[in-house]
Amino acid sequence: xxxxxxxxxxxxxxxxxxxxxxxxxxxxxxxxxxxxxxxxxxxxxxxxxxxxxxxxxxxxxxxxxxxxxxxxxxxxxxxxxxxxxxxxxxxxxxxxxxxxxxxxxxxxxxxxxxxxxxxxxxxxxxxxxxxxxxxxxxxxxxxxxxxxxxxxxxxxxxxxxxxxxxxxxxxxxxx
Amino acid sequence: xxxxxxxxxxxxxxxxxxxxxxxxxxxxxxxxxxxxxxxxxxxxxxxxxxxxxxxxxxxxxxxxxxxxxxxxxxxxxxxxxxxxxxxxxxxxxxxxxxxxxxxxxxxxxxxxxxxxxxxxxxxxxxxxxxxxxxxxxxxxxxxxxxxxxxxxxxxxxxxxxxxxxxxxxxxxxxxxxxxxxxxxxxxxxxxxxxxxxxxxxxxxxxxxxxxxxxxxxxxxxxxxxxxxxxxxxxxxxxxxxxxxxxxxxxxxxxxxxxxxxxxxxxxxxxxxxxxxxxxxxxxxxxxxxxxxxxxxxxxxxxxxxxxxxxxxxxxxxxxxxxxxxxxxxxxxxxxxxxxxxxxxxxxxxxxxxxxxxx
Numbered sequence: 001x002x003x004x005x006x007x008x009x010x011x012x013x014x015x016x017x018x019x020x021x022x023x024x025x026x027x028x029x030x031x032x033x034x035x036x037x038x039x040x041x042x043x044x045x046x047x048x049x050x051x052x053x054x055x056x057x058x059x060x061x062x063x064x065x066x067x068x069x070x071x072x073x074x075x076x077x078x079x080x081x082x083x084x085x086x087x088x089x090x091x092x093x094x095x096x097x098x099x100x101x102x103x104x105x106x107x108x109x110x111x112x113x114x115x116x117x118x119x120x121x122x123x124x125x126x127x128x129x130x131x132x133x134x135x136x137x138x139x140x141x142x143x144x145x146x147x148x149x150x151x152x153x154x155x156x157x158x159x160x161x162x163x164x165x166x167x168x169x170x171x172x173x174x175x
Numbered sequence: 176x177x178x179x180x181x182x183x184x185x186x187x188x189x190x191x192x193x194x195x196x197x198x199x200x201x202x203x204x205x206x207x208x209x210x211x212x213x214x215x216x217x218x219x220x221x222x223x224x225x226x227x228x229x230x231x232x233x234x235x236x237x238x239x240x241x242x243x244x245x246x247x248x249x250x251x252x253x254x255x256x257x258x259x260x261x262x263x264x265x266x267x268x269x270x271x272x273x274x275x276x277x278x279x280x281x282x283x284x285x286x287x288x289x290x291x292x293x294x295x296x297x298x299x300x301x302x303x304x305x306x307x308x309x310x311x312x313x314x315x316x317x318x319x320x321x322x323x324x325x326x327x328x329x330x331x332x333x334x335x336x337x338x339x340x341x342x343x344x345x346x347x348x349x350x351x352x353x354x355x356x357x358x359x360x361x362x363x364x365x366x367x368x369x370x371x372x373x374x375x376x377x378x379x380x381x382x383x384x385x386x387x388x389x390x391x392x393x394x395x396x397x398x399x400x401x402x403x404x405x406x407x408x409x410x411x412x413x414x415x416x417x418x419x420x421x422x423x424x425x426x427x428x429x430x431x432x433x434x435x436x437x438x439x440x441x442x443x444x445x446x447x448x449x450x451x452x453x454x455x456x457x458x459x460x461x462x463x464x465x466x467x468x469x470x471x472x473x474x475x476x477x478x479x480x481x482x483x484x485x486x487x488x489x490x491x492x493x494x495x496x497x498x499x500x501x502x503x504x505x506x507x508x509x510x511x512x513x514x515x516x517x518x519x520x521x522x523x524x525x526x527x528x529x530x531x532x533x
Contacts, residue, residue: 108338111323124333131346133336134327136320149338165336165345 004030005082006058007158008050010073012065013037021143024151029059029158036066043072050080059158061085064115064140068093074103083158088140089119098126104161105130106154110138110145129162176492176533177412177499179229179263180222183507184242184249185515186211196302196442197237211242214512215249216256221516223260225523226531229293231263231417231501236306238442240508247280254288262288265382265417265501266295266364269325270317271307275347277321278328285354292355295382295415296322297364301456301467302444311455317341319373322363326377329358362415366394368462375401380413382501385473388494390460391416395496397461411498416491420477420502422484422522429479432514438472441508477502481525488530500530 007029009022014037022031034049035041046069050058057080062070067089074081075097083104092098105127107120111134124130133153138145156164189204219230232249235241243249250262264284267277285292298318304311320339327335327347334348353359362380363370371394374381381398383391395414402409423429444452456467477487491497504522505515 111327121333131336132333133338133345136323136337136339136342146338149340153336153338167345 004028005158006030006032006053006055008055008058008060009033010036010041010046010060010062010066010070012063012067012069015063015065016141016144019141019143020147021150021154024147025155028155036062036069038065038069041066041069043069043076046073047076056080057082059083059085061154062087062089064088064090067091071098071101074101078103083161085154085157086120086123087142088113088115089123090115092119092123092126095122095126098123101127102129103127104157106157107132108135108142108150108153109133110135110140110142112137112139112145115140131157131162131164176488176497176530177228178527178530179231179415179499179501180219180227180519181231181233181417181501181503182215182219182222182249182253183233183240183503184211184215185218185510185512186239186242187510187512188239192239192442194442196444197306198239198442200237203239208242212249212252216253218515218519219253219257219260221519222523223257225519226527227260227523229261229263229499229501230257231265231295233265234268234299234303236303240441247284250284250292251287254284254291259291261291261293263293263501264295265362265415266297268299268303269296269321270298270314271303271309272321274321274324274342275328275344275349278325279349281325281359282329282349282351282353285359286351288354290354290359293360293362294358295362295364296325297382298367298370301452301458302449304452304456305444305448311452312457313341314456315367315369319369322373323377326358326361329353360413362413364415366391366460366465368397368459371398371461372401374398375405378402378405378407380409380415382415382417383495383497384417384501385419385476386460387474387476388491391495391497393461393463399496411492411496414495414497415499415501416495416497417501418477418491418503419473419475419506420484420504420518420522421475422477422479422481422504422518422526424480424521426479426483429483433475433478436472436506436509440472472506481521481529484522484526485529488526489533492533 067086068091085106109117124132135142142150232246234246236244337344362382363374364382366383383394421429421432458467504518
């Protein structure tokens with residue numbers, strides 16, 4: 001089981017328990033949920049927790065409340081974060097350092113999220129390897145509203161990084 | 176009141192056509208086809224001269240009744256040949272189209288025409304599902320998602336992916352963007368609760384068609400109430416009423432013209448197909464179920480002398496709340512083009528100047 005790549009989900013304060021999307025992603029990844037509510041959790045404390053789990057490299061996923069913390073982890077140990085997924089981020093800090101991050105990054109927003117995707121656009125503008133995706137008919141907690149859609153795009157991105165833009169599903173109807 | 180002429184591209188067949196849909200294309204006459212588009216431009220030059228505000232074009236397939244399978248191409252041709260008329264593309268059939276392509280083509284048209292474009296997005300009549308092999312049961316959902324993707328493609332400033340139910344793209348970033356910002360005036364066409372609510376949520380206009388004033392008013396009332404729930408009120412110009420009009424010198428003459436019209440739509444679906452489509456295609460007016468229109472002729476709600484028609488337009492304005500009339504002055508597919516020209520002239524000279532300020 002340990003040969004599956006690790007996906008560390010930083011769970012922010014008030015964010016839901018693991019969802020159907022986690023169950024789907026756990027078929028391809030070793031999903032580890034870490035409580036990441038501010039201010040108790042900092043990038044430092046989270047990196048120490050990840051160290052204790054013995055993870056050398058890992059993927060990182062965070063919802064709105066933990067997205068700034070997740071960027072902080074990626075800034076602290078960029079060589080260990082294989083890819084980063086931010087769900088409906090609403091804040092960004094340390095823009096100059098974020099702009100230097102080469103981490104493959106996926107930013108997701110639900111089309112029913114009342115928050116404008118301004119922060120996502122900012123991140124996509126700053127980072128050289130960042131992709132913005134809208135998940136139709138989902139609110140801020142995409143994994144609850146559209147678990148299959150969320151798991152498919154996140155899983156595909158984590159496996160293929162920027163090459164996820166190349167379609168690999170067949171469209172042949174009758175061979 | 177703004178007035179739009181519904182242009183249906185008059186194909187005059189050199190020989191009699193079969194009556195079923197689809198019409199075998201082997202019988203198509205290329206000279207008649209080429210002439211239909213040239214004659215359209217001549218007609219629209221007259222429409223422009225008469226002072227109409229808009230010309231509308233629509234999407235229909237597999238018959239000569241309305242010869243515009245690609246309204247984008249028709250609109251581009253019109254935009255290049257006429258200088259004042261606003262082109263109302265009412266509209267691309269969203270559920271069987273590639274929404275990104277629709278967004279691109281409309282943005283291109285808006286740019287070519289320097290903003291002389293308004294757009295209506297719609298689900299299409301029940302039979303249109305058959306033309307591109309669309310499951311009628313999915314058409315509502317695909318319409319809503321497609322419309323949302325079109326709006327996103329027009330307005331999003333960063334390349335983006337779309338993880339939909341029916342559409343998936345990993346990257347979209349259209350060029351050109353629309354000339355009008357954030358996008359051309361756009362309407363969600365249809366009387367359904369879903370279309371009205373989509374329009375309200377996205378601050379779009381609403382377009383209803385053909386039904387009696389009181390019935391259409393149910394939809395526009397629902398639309399305005401939905402807008403209020405989203406904390407805004409549409410302008411009068413954000414409500415289009417498309418209708419058939421028969422105007423003649425006297426009321427009697429107008430009614431005689433109506434009696435002379437066929438009471439069935441030309442090129443009807445075979446009964447077995449029609450009935451099967453109707454069981455799969457749920458339609459409603461502001462939430463009340465209605466049957467999809469697949470066979471009967473559409474009602475004519477404006478009929479009479481110029482005086483009578485002006486009063487009817489006043490009632491349509493008051494009852495429906497419409498600020499734009501999109502008029503079909505002569506049945507699509509009818510061969511008597513002189514009658515269309517007469518209707519245009521009478522309407523343009525005796526009615527249009529009197530409803531302009533309503």
